[in-house]
Ligand SMILES: CN1c2c(nc(N)[nH]c2=O)NC[C@@H]1CNc1ccc(C(=O)N[C@@H](CCC(=O)N[C@@H](CCC(=O)N[C@@H](CCC(=O)O)C(=O)O)C(=O)O)C(=O)O)cc1
């Protein structure tokens with residue numbers, strides 16, 4: 055064992071660093087490797103070697119872009135699936151049901167569950183990471199959870215980097231945030247808070263820091279972003295004072311009691327917002343550096359006691375968006391950051407760069423007029439690393455040393471401001487002319503009566519959420535069409551054939567309100583972005599959404615309008631094949647914004663209204679074409695809810711307003727549905743009610759209808775379809791299971807309001823699971839219907 059007193063003390067962090075980097079690979083190499091491993095096409099050794107090669111290319115790329123090879127400027131943020139799962143494995147806190155599994159087998163079992171011969175094990179729950187479209191796996195912590203250190207992966211990566219000549223910085227979710235993000239294990243007593251286990255967890259983190267130090271780490275980054283979110287730090291189970299006390303306790307154990315020679319220097323990261331009242335507490339600890347988000351978070355005013363002995367990593371380069379930085383403005387912000395009184399200021403990103411694609415230079419936009427401009431306006435991860443390096447040079451060598459780069463960035467900002475399409479007078483005139491009346495539908499009871507007459511549905515009507523499986527054939531046809539190998543007419547015929555199959559299947563299954571199945575959509579946001587003015591889409595701008603799943607967030611750069619109808623021909627074709635009502639299917643304004651990179655030069659509320667108007671026109675066209683039911687999906691309504699309570703009312707006003715603007719133009723006998731998933735919605739029931747939709751479908755199966763008592767207690771008097779089929783799992787629910795959930799539902803809410811549907815769309819599932827599951831869903835609805 056190394057005598058740790060012989061190790062050199064931590065060097066200062068170099069002038070620029072990033073808090074994390076995309077790990078999926080510039081061409082989604084990790085996605086392909088992991089999915090090949092799951093499919094049995096490659097073994098664990100091959101997966102490990104492909105992952106190591108990707109890490110190696112990442113380090114080389116970061117050095118090439120200007121991060122120092124020494125001084126721990128380069129973070130190690132590789133993950134096979136998720137950083138919170140990585141932390142759970144590192145501290146040995148996987149739930150008991152994964153006992154007996156080891157290594158990658160245990161890791162992927164926790165991420166995806168197991169079934170059949172491998173044994174029935176539910177995966178960890180997945181939920182949104184702060185207010186982003188990234189999903190993490192939720193640790194389950196109870197009074198009896200045991201913790202045991204496994205630092206092997208972090209140590210191996212450090213050693214791997216050292217062998218290549220890099221001194222890198224391991225990154226781990228910090229102990230307080232790990233417990234704040236966890237949920238109480240199923241067998242925990244009521245009122246149990248995972249944070250109460252901090253005292254047992256800290257020795258494991260202390261052991262981790264010792265091992266990392268022994269393995270040569272000079273710095274470690276502990277992600278304590280949990281401290282910026284009120285929904286984690288001010289809940290019925292946890293109070294803000296308790297969280298602040300936990301920070302003091304944790305960093306007394308890790309920073310004060312572990313001497314500087316026993317551990318790496320600690321960089322405490324707080325991304326996604328302001329630390330607020332936790333800032334003085336963090337500053338009073340003995341960590342060596344603090345990373346603040348100065349994009350979403352405000353710059354604290356005046357000196358902060360305790361920072362005088364610390365390095366401040368000033369997060370001035372936006373890790374959440376893709377706009378090229380205005381370097382002059384960033385330099386001004388860095389100047390102001392000096393006033394906080396830190397011992398040193400280092401340039402950083404506001405968050406990990408995991409939320410942005412790899413490299414804008416690999417993009418080739420079709421639209422020649424936009425192409426050159428857009429390239430110049432954008433910075434993906436690699437361009438952001440270069441921005442950090444330029445700003446760091448300015449800090450050390452003065453602004454003159456980077457005058458050319460600053461001028462180029464100012465020019466880009468100016469061309470973006472003045473470019474055609476960024477401000478369209480006709481669009482602005484329409485939003486400026488909106489009045490209260492445009493956001494109001496007619497009286498609710500009258501609507502219910504007219505819709506009942508027009509639709510003539512049975513009690514407990516059955517429906518699905520919209521998408522049917524995106525089969526390999528569908529994706530292949532779309533890829534061939536994009537490459538020019540399949541003519542547009544042939545591609546569209548293939549999609550019509552798929553729609554006809556899906557409609558026939560639903561008739562056979564006996565569903566009451568049908569859908570067209572969304573075969574023609576590559577993604578529920580990108581599809582609309584491709585058809586609306588004001589957006590650009592990328593060909594390779596992939597961002598990890600969860601595990602191996604990725605999306606290509608669209609780029610909303612200008613004023614939004616709808617040149618022509620977007621869904622009408624597909625929907626009316628589907629409706630022409632059936633006598634049953636067929637739901638038109640649209641993505642709502644908030645979700646389109648949440649899952650795109652939005653412009654930062656107009657208020658979000660203006661963009662939301664522009665989208666609301668485009669969708670309003672689409673709904674008018676669907677209605678005129680005879681469509682009687684239209685669903686406007688808003689799964690991201692909760693996701694964009696600001697992390698601080700003080701900011702929530704303003705958000706809810708414009709977000710709910712944009713949905714109402716989209717939907718309020720319809721006739722009383724046109725039924726508006728909405729759909730929500732991927733979050734817990736208890737906090738926003740009032741807002742869901744204000745959407746004024748006629749029917750709301752909502753994820754509920756995995757939580758066994760947890761939302762229904764809350765809806766009842768809030769007096770929710772609208773149609774509601776609590777999900778009865780958990781589509782995130784390959785499991786086929788039995789008729790009895792669905793009956794059980796429905797019986798629970800009819801006991802909790804007025805049965806005349808109830809609809810029967812899955813939790814969400816079926817696009818990620820296969821027909822082998824979907825067919826029997828929907829059969830059981832329809833059978834269960836009929837059975838319970840007979841008892842009413
Ligand atoms: C509902 N969800 C969504 C979120 N955000 C979105 N923007 N969209 C969503 O649907 N956030 C919350 C959740 C997150 N859930 C998911 C679920 C599933 C995926 C997913 O499956 N992603 C796919 C990519 C989907 C896509 O864009 N498909 C395109 C392109 C397909 C492709 O990769 N083509 C290949 C070639 C095709 C072939 O030969 O097989 C290629 O380009 O190399 C399409 O269908 O046209 C994924 O693969 O990760 C994401 C989020």
Ligand SMILES: N[C@@H](CCS)C(=O)O
Pocket residue numbers: 519520521522578639687689729731814815816817
């Ligand atoms: N209509 C969409 C909603 C997903 S949240 C679907 O069914 O996939």
Ligand SMILES: [Zn+2]
Pocket residue numbers: 519689729730731732813814815
């Ligand atoms: Zn959904």
